[in-house]
Amino acid sequence: GENVEQHPSTLSVQEGDSAVIKCTYSDSASNYFPWYKQELGKRPQLIIDIRSNVGEKKDQRIAVTLNKTAKHFSLHITETQPEDSAVYFCAASKANNNDMRFGAGTRLTVKP
Amino acid sequence: DGGITQSPKYLFRKEGQNVTLSCEQNLNHDAMYWYRQDPGQGLRLIYYSQIVNDFQKGDIAEGYSVSREKKESFPLTVTSAQKNPTAFYLCASSVGIGLSYNEQFFGPGTRLTVL
Numbered sequence: 001g002e003n004v005e006q007h008p009s010t011l012s013v014q015e016g017d018s019a020v021i022k023c024t025y026s027d028s029a030s031n032y033f034p035w036y037k038q039e040l041g042k043r044p045q046l047i048i049d050i051r052s053n054v055g056e057k058k059d060q061r062i063a064v065t066l067n068k069t070a071k072h073f074s075l076h077i078t079e080t081q082p083e084d085s086a087v088y089f090c091a092a093s094k095a096n097n098n099d100m101r102f103g104a105g106t107r108l109t110v111k112p
Numbered sequence: 113d114g115g116i117t118q119s120p121k122y123l124f125r126k127e128g129q130n131v132t133l134s135c136e137q138n139l140n141h142d143a144m145y146w147y148r149q150d151p152g153q154g155l156r157l158i159y160y161s162q163i164v165n166d167f168q169k170g171d172i173a174e175g176y177s178v179s180r181e182k183k184e185s186f187p188l189t190v191t192s193a194q195k196n197p198t199a200f201y202l203c204a205s206s207v208g209i210g211l212s213y214n215e216q217f218f219g220p221g222t223r224l225t226v227l
Contacts, residue, residue, distance in 0.1 A: 034215065043221060044218045093214070100214075101157070105154045
């Protein structure tokens with residue numbers, strides 16, 4: 001089955017700096033890669049996703065890149081703000097398959 | 113945050129007791145999921161259901177059971193066979209099978225503590 005690894009487990013940056021979180025996956029058939037943000041005590045919420053037919057996707061200060069050959073994808077947050085502090089999870093799944101696998105999460109702290 | 117709800121928010125259980133966690137959604141989603149969240153281990157899949165009256169085991173199904181008698185409901189029972197049940201449990205739903213790229217919507221979670 002699919003195995004998703006996520007690094008780093010914790011990340012601390014200064015406000016205004018960029019943050020990068022990286023994930024690798026094992027199943028070459030996976031083709032959907034969402035990223036979820038979970039604030040303290042709240043439910044995970046989708047912030048951005050990428051499908052295997054594209055290599056990069058941006059939404060304001062966040063972007064995701066996908067390298068299908070190397071089977072890794074990354075989340076990039078620019079101009080970080082204190083409200084970006086949360087746990088971020090990557091995930092991978094296949095089309096027509098509801099069996100999604102999550103990474104272990106990255107706790108991002110943005111210092112003001 | 114509406115659409116998928118879980119109850120109760122906090123649950124305490126004595127060792128040896130079974131307990132059932134509720135998950136309801138009004139999003140008309142076919143697929144529903146149960147995850148367990150422990151510190152440093154992310155989200156681990158317990159069970160998922162792609163359609164009414166059908167469900168599959170995830171990575172850590174031992175000691176848990178589920179039912180899917182109605183589209184909107186997917187209760188999880190934590191049995192006495194689960195050796196370390198204290199955790200945060202998240203339910204999720206997505207549109208369903210036959211569609212690609214299914215975003216999952218999460219409930220607010222239930223924190224279970226075994227005393």
